[in-house]
Amino acid sequence: MPEVLKAPLVVEFPFTRSLGPVQSAFLTGLRERTVLGVKTTDGKVMVPPVEYDPVTADELRDLVEVEPTGTVTTWAWNPEPRRGQPLDAPFAWVLVKLDGADTGLLHALDAPGPDAVTTGMRVRVRWAAERTGAITDIACFEPYEGAAAEAEPAAHDGQFDDAVSGIVAEARLDYVYSPGRAQTAYINALADRRTVGERCPSCRKVYVPPRGACPTCGVATTDRVEVGPAGTVTTFCIVNVKAKNLDIELPYVYAHIALDGADLALHGRIAGIPYDQVRMGLRVEPVWTEGGRYPDHYRPTGEPDADYDTYKELV
Amino acid sequence: MREVAIVAFAQSDHLRTTDELSEVDMVMPVLHQVLAQTGLKTSDIGFTCSGSSDYLAGRAFSFTMTLDGVGAWPPISESHVEMDGAWAMYEAWVKLLTGEVDTALVYSYGKSSPGSVRDVLTRQLDPYYVAPLWPDSVALAALQAQALIDAGETDEPALAGIAARSRESASSNPHAQVKGSVPQGDYEVQPLRKGDCPPVGDGAVAVILAAGDKARELCERPAWIRGMDHRIEAHSLGVRDLTDSPSTRLAAERAGAFERPVDTAELHAPFTSQEVVLRKALKLGDGVAVNPSGGALAANPVMAAGLLRIGEAAARIHRGESDRALAHATSGPCLQQNLVAVLEGDAR
Numbered sequence: 001m002p003e004v005l006k007a008p009l010v011v012e013f014p015f016t017r018s019l020g021p022v023q024s025a026f027l028t029g030l031r032e033r034t035v036l037g038v039k040t041t042d043g044k045v046m047v048p049p050v051e052y053d054p055v056t057a058d059e060l061r062d063l064v065e066v067e068p069t070g071t072v073t074t075w076a077w078n079p080e081p082r083r084g085q086p087l088d089a090p091f092a093w094v095l096v097k098l099d100g101a102d103t104g105l106l107h108a109l110d111a112p113g114p115d116a117v118t119t120g121m122r123v124r125v126r127w128a129a130e131r132t133g134a135i136t137d138i139a140c141f142e143p144y145e146g147a148a149a150e151a152e153p154a155a156h157d158g159q160f161d162d163a164v165s166g167i168v169a170e171a172r173l174d175y176v177y178s179p180g181r182a183q184t185a186y187i188n189a190l191a192d193r194r195t196v197g198e199r200c201p202s203c204r205k206v207y208v209p210p211r212g213a214c215p216t217c218g219v220a221t222t223d224r225v226e227v228g229p230a231g232t233v234t235t236f237c238i239v240n241v242k243a244k245n246l247d248i249e250l251p252y253v254y255a256h257i258a259l260d261g262a263d264l265a266l267h268g269r270i271a272g273i274p275y276d277q278v279r280m281g282l283r284v285e286p287v288w289t290e291g292g293r294y295p296d297h298y299r300p301t302g303e304p305d306a307d308y309d310t311y312k313e314l315v
Numbered sequence: 316m317r318e319v320a321i322v323a324f325a326q327s328d329h330l331r332t333t334d335e336l337s338e339v340d341m342v343m344p345v346l347h348q349v350l351a352q353t354g355l356k357t358s359d360i361g362f363t364c365s366g367s368s369d370y371l372a373g374r375a376f377s378f379t380m381t382l383d384g385v386g387a388w389p390p391i392s393e394s395h396v397e398m399d400g401a402w403a404m405y406e407a408w409v410k411l412l413t414g415e416v417d418t419a420l421v422y423s424y425g426k427s428s429p430g431s432v433r434d435v436l437t438r439q440l441d442p443y444y445v446a447p448l449w450p451d452s453v454a455l456a457a458l459q460a461q462a463l464i465d466a467g468e469t470d471e472p473a474l475a476g477i478a479a480r481s482r483e484s485a486s487s488n489p490h491a492q493v494k495g496s497v498p499q500g501d502y503e504v505q506p507l508r509k510g511d512c513p514p515v516g517d518g519a520v521a522v523i524l525a526a527g528d529k530a531r532e533l534c535e536r537p538a539w540i541r542g543m544d545h546r547i548e549a550h551s552l553g554v555r556d557l558t559d560s561p562s563t564r565l566a567a568e569r570a571g572a573f574e575r576p577v578d579t580a581e582l583h584a585p586f587t588s589q590e591v592v593l594r595k596a597l598k599l600g601d602g603v604a605v606n607p608s609g610g611a612l613a614a615n616p617v618m619a620a621g622l623l624r625i626g627e628a629a630a631r632i633h634r635g636e637s638d639r640a641l642a643h644a645t646s647g648p649c650l651q652q653n654l655v656a657v658l659e660g661d662a663r
Contacts (some may be wrong), residue, residue, distance in 0.1 A: 004334050009373050011373050015442065017443065019443070027443070046554065048444045048553075050550070050551065054554055055551065072458075074456065074458045074462040074465065074557065075461055076457030076460070076461055076504045076506070077504065077505035078454055078504050079502060079504070082433070082434060083434070083449065084434075084437075084448075085449045085450070093454045093457070094458075095458060100330075104444055104552065104553025105553055106450060107448065107554060108448070114505050119461065135447050136447055136448070167443065167447075169442050172435060173370070173373060173435055173438070174434075175430045177372075177373060177429055178334045178335075178429065179337065180334075180335065180337025180338075181335050181336065182337065182340075183337065211339060211383055212339050212343075212383070213340075213343055213380075213383035214386070214387040215383040215387055216388045217622065218385050218386025229558055287643055
């Protein structure tokens with residue numbers, strides 16, 4: 001079996017998320033170097049604060065200001081920081097109970113090594129130089145010698161000028177994608193200007209492009225079958241919306257095409273004919289461009305149109 | 316309540332990479348095996364439910380492609396959860412309890428090899444306060460492990476013992492990915508060493524459920540589901556007591572696990588430290604065989620490893636090696652959500 005195809009695949013998306021009133025106050029507070037907590041129904045102070053009580057589900061709105069200093073409740077030494085994590089050099093992940101809070105905040109602790117970190121150690125917030133209203137406005141924690149403050153946290157109205165109402169959460173995941181056996185064979189054959197489907201050994205249907213299995217019979221499709229090159233337009237649409245990074249003149253026609261010998265229509269662009277003359281039953285053939293690994297589009301063959309009965313099962 | 320049993324169980328070999336296999340290539344042989352055990356065809360199955368996550372392999376709608384392997388056209392009665400297959404089985408179980416259907420096919424799969432699962436799993440975390448810091452799955456488990464060590468509930472040698480016992484048990488599991496004597500290795504995230512962490516790999520699992528006499532007809536010794544329940548912890552890690560798992564305990568109580576002792580427990584503990592938490596929450600005594608399959612430390616196809624636990628427990632009942640077994644599945648960081656099923660065989 002030839003080597004399966006593989007290619008890097010990056011999935012990236014900037015999620016824009018709106019904030020509830022408590023989240024907005026907390027993240028705006030971080031921008032202003034103020035750490036807010038919220039009082040739960042039973043009087044505990046949660047940091048980071050949430051909109052609803054985790055036990056009773058009551059709406060929580062009573063904000064208090066806690067200290068930027070606190071105590072490590074558990075930690076884990078990270079010898080090889082990964083992309084996106086708070087620090088580039090090895091650091092400790094920590095849960096920190098800030099002075100005045102009853103719950104732990106997850107963040108990073110900048111320390112010289114694991115021997116310098118213990119549960120119970122005192123730490124304080126190191127603020128990021130540029131703050132925007134995000135959890136990363138806390139750059140990290142750093143060791144701190146002072147004792148815990150004794151005073152009860154004071155109430156805070158949560159009001160700041162120019163409060164943030166949302167965050168943009170960048171998400172990026174990297175993959176090395178492989179389409180698997182069936183689609184590798186299909187893509188390799190296309191680069192050789194041949195369209196190769198796979199036949200179901202049970203119902204004899206030929207699937208193009210093949211996905212490796214017959215969805216009717218639930219068995220592997222293994223027999224390779226060359227189809228086309230010509231085929232029949234089974235249905236089509238006229239595209240009037242310009243797609244990003246697509247240099248094709250509007251309007252153009254996108255069609256389902258049943259290649260001769262195939263039992264499933266694939267889709268492709270139709271050209272070489274005015275858009276308003278494309279019709280069901282039109283006979284078309286693929287057009288490859290120089291060096292292209294797949295057909296650029298399909299164009300009319302000039303044959304008479306196919307009879308509806310010959311392709312009605314594929315519409 | 317209607318009697319429902321697991322009557323068949325199949326799984327793939329669990330492998331570090333499966334480049335040549337698309338998802339359906341990986342799942343289909345397992346579906347064929349599980350159906351063959353009962354002699355049922357797809358058209359005989361009343362309900363099909365699957366569990367998976369497209370984030371693992373970065374392949375959009377992979378769950379619709381694996382349906383090709385079931386033979387889902389013309390359309391079958393079918394559902395999918397973006398969760399471990401254990402939760403797909405919960406849905407199928409409820410469907411059988413309604414009396415609407417008599418049989419169900421449940422499968423799940425995970426193909427983690429194309430991506431970096433440690434990073435992928437950060438995307439399930441709180442998007443406001445946690446995900447922007449990209450704390451990976453090993454880091455979060457390590458915070459829990461340190462909390463257990465600080466509380467005196469375990470230490471590094473004890474964790475190494477759990478790792479060694481699991482991989483030793485896996486020696487008799489032909490499908491396991493990591494088995495036999497494996498060095499603990501360096502710290503991945505201290506205090507967890509490589510040996511404390513699950514292998515990353517690809518795999519698939521399937522079970523068939525059947526009700527009442529149908530179950531007896533399809534299986535010599537059905538694994539009757541006496542109870543099943545799932546519960547969840549508070550969202551924020553900093554709110555939880557990481558050394559305990561009240562959600563597991565509650566699920567077990569609701570599933571009837573504490574009514575009589577079990578002889579076997581298949582626990583979905585991807586990290587050694589999590590077995591410590593689960594043993595305590597489930598009040599498992601020394602006489603209970605824990606993870607005779609090797610557990611998730613031997614093979615951890617994400618989204619399948621929980622259903623694998625249920626399947627392995629059921630298979631021991633099928634084989635007559637267990638009379639009453641507990642199966643557990645987990646989801647999310649540090650045992651965030653937990654499912655417990657109690658299975659029994661008829662008296663021999």
